[in-house]
Amino acid sequence: MLTPMTQLDEFNHILDTQNIRMVYQPIVSLFDGSLFGYEALTRGPDNSTFHSPSVLFEFAEKNGYLYELEKLAREKAIQNSILQHKQQMLFINISSPVIFDPKFKAGQTLEVLQQRGLSPSNVVFEITERISIEDFTLAKKVLEHYRNQGYKIAIDDAGAGYSSLQAIAELQPDYIKVDRSLVQNIHKFKIKEYIMETFVTFAQKMNIHLIAEGIENEEEMMKLSRMGVHYVQGFLLGRPEPHAAVISERLTTMITQQKADYSPAGMTWTIGDIKAPIQTFELSTKISHVADYFTLNEVASGVVITSANKPIGLVMRERLFQQLAGQYGFSLFWKRSIESAMDPEPLVVDEFLQVEQVSQMAMSRLHNKLYDYVIITSNGFMSGVSSVQSILACITNVRLESARVASPLTGLPGNIQIHRELQKRASSNQKFSVIYADLDYFKWYNDLYGFQKGDQLLQFTADIIQQSVMAFAHSQDFVGHIGGDDYIILSHNDKPELLCEEIIRRFEQGVHLFYEGTTTRGVKDRQGNAVNSDGVTISLALVICDCKYQPITLEQISEAAAQLKKQAKSQKGSVYCSCDLLNGQADYRPVTEIKEVNSAH
Structure with missing residues (x-):
């Protein structure tokens, strides 16, 4: 055994x-x-x-x-x-x-x-x-x-x-x-x-x-x-x-x-936006011809090698001359095709890739290639190049501009970008929705629990709004922070009512954590009057804009939203109310259609 x-x-x-x-x-x-x-x-x-x-x-x-x-x-x-x-x-x-x-x-x-x-x-x-x-x-x-x-x-x-x-x-x-x-x-x-x-x-x-x-x-x-x-x-x-x-x-x-x-509205840069022209040579070109080009053009740092106008290689000036400067360099390489001296695996990207994404790809290269040109194509054909210096400068400028106009608390786009995005959608012929979100009794909470907890509640609200938008995942949706406890969502979702319900559901599920186990009695409005409420709630004004036949003005959207916001705040709890805005005319839903969504929804 x-x-x-x-x-x-x-x-x-x-x-x-x-x-x-x-x-x-x-x-x-x-x-x-x-x-x-x-x-x-x-x-x-x-x-x-x-x-x-x-x-x-x-x-x-x-x-x-x-x-x-x-x-x-x-x-x-x-x-x-x-x-x-x-x-x-x-x-x-x-x-x-x-x-x-x-x-x-x-x-x-x-x-x-x-x-x-x-x-x-x-x-x-x-x-x-x-x-x-x-x-x-x-x-x-x-x-x-x-x-x-x-x-x-x-x-x-x-x-x-x-x-x-x-x-x-x-x-x-x-x-x-x-x-x-x-x-x-x-x-x-x-x-x-x-x-x-x-x-x-x-x-x-x-x-x-x-x-x-x-x-x-x-x-x-x-x-x-x-x-x-x-x-x-x-x-x-x-x-x-x-x-x-x-x-x-x-x-x-x-x-x-x-x-x-x-990506701040109007400031999303693609690599094609910063491309620069560059000299190209065919694969059969002799090394001597490329070296002569560099000698005559002292500011040229590199050239691209192409075949049928498609990039297949990169030659950087410094690397080529180092190769030629070695022992027997001229005699060995001078009459050879440039194919034997080029980098056959340069970084080649499509013109519509975002600059930050290309930066990541460029900085992931081998150390000896970090500062090589990035080759840019359009539909697969040679279009231009960008240097790492240009890429990093572009990113720096975009981030500085973004920081200048974004909300310092939430990092969301601020009023400049909000206005730009609203204007772009209002003048289009597409149907879209505007959702204004506003916290009720936030001043009471801020006074009672302090500014630090108040800021955390504002950040929480920004997070759940973004998470809700992500749950419906439409590529053109936009979230902005108007200021204080006011937010805005611009959505192309077919069922914006479901998005409103999702925002309220997430808010109601998480807001109770901000009371630190204490009761929420004694809630007061901005004038200091006692109100019948269990704490901070969220009111949503949903304006469904149909621009198919006639553009809608920002004033018309604002007026409709103000009316809806007033209706929502007159109700107890977290609610949304909505209207259809067509040809500048708002068709308000009856108050009985206002939906209340609690944590058990």
Whole structure:
């Protein structure tokens, strides 16, 4: 009778037979909802004591097999890679002890990558901290060797402890993966929000990209998007699977709409808006001809190589002359085709991509390509280029203008942008809705609980309005902050009444948290008169504008909204009331149709 294998025998059998499998969890961009890449995760054999990755790796570490296991996992991750194009990234976990292992030899990973048709630029080594790094000088030396080959570095579990923060300061990674403990319910806890803001500010200053882990609901994702986090990962986007992920169209629409809402009206710049002309050469052009062009045109920093007016390569002046300046450089290259000297994989983008998105792509390139031109196409054909300097200058100017006219409390577009958006819609021939939102008895709350709590309530209201708009996800919708406790939504939703009900439902579900467990007796109006109310409520005025036959003026919208607002405030609780505005004439709904939606709705 056979005796059961010991744990060590079972583990060695797993290594010998390479009996582990890889699953991949998607990482999604919060700029456009695209699949940025995957984190490769290891699973042991089914029905085995080593099925759990934590058990598998802890045993390997304890018994001195960590290097062998991680090498196998690394190779499997690459061999079974599900990357769909060269811009996607594969995140591979490496624990800190393996970095210092003498068996961790250069070239092994590169060989496997080449067999799979990938390059180091597709790989991010994600430093996990099963054991904290103690010798940062040596770690930096080792990791710099891999950076020079084109690999990138990520620090995992940031925010979970001091050691990860020290690793960030010492190693200066390309990516920071923020731990789930900081992400979970971040839309509900201000302290988590403040900590994340620190990470965002730091990342912006250091040109590091943030990846928030453990995203499980839409509210978390939207909050992180508004805060400026770059990428997200979690069950909401996709569970670890052996096959390629498909991100739901709903989530992609929510992400793109979120960015549209936070792009100041009239100030959304595409990369095509800042393109500049550039000299192009055909693929058959001799290197000598391009070098002569640079000599005669001292201000020219680069040229684009085209075929049938489509860009296929980039030549930067400095890099070409460095190549020619080497020993035998002229004799070797002078008469060759420019194809042998060009970069065959430049960054090529469509003219309608937003400038901030292109900036992210440009700054994710290899260090030696960071300041190369970005090539811009129109319908696939050569259109122009932009320098990194022009891209960053554009972003700076847009942000300064946005900060100048946005609400300092909520960050939402202010009255200048609101007026612009209203004017644009009112003069169109499209049907749209205007929803004015106003808090009732906010002055009473502010006086009783203080300005800080009052500001939090205003921010909460802004958040639930945006979340509600996101739930219906229309690409042209706009949210603005008029001032104080007044907000505005411009929507192209077919059923704006449902949007009003969703705003009220979310408000009623969350507003009770702001009373800190106290009763809400003694509510007073602005004149100090006692009113019959359970606390702060929200009133919505819905004006459905039909501009098909005749444009509608802003005065007509304002007049109709004022009448509706008066009706709504005459009712108890959170309510909305509506009217149809056609050819300048408002058809008010009877008061009996005013909907009241409580927390049980």
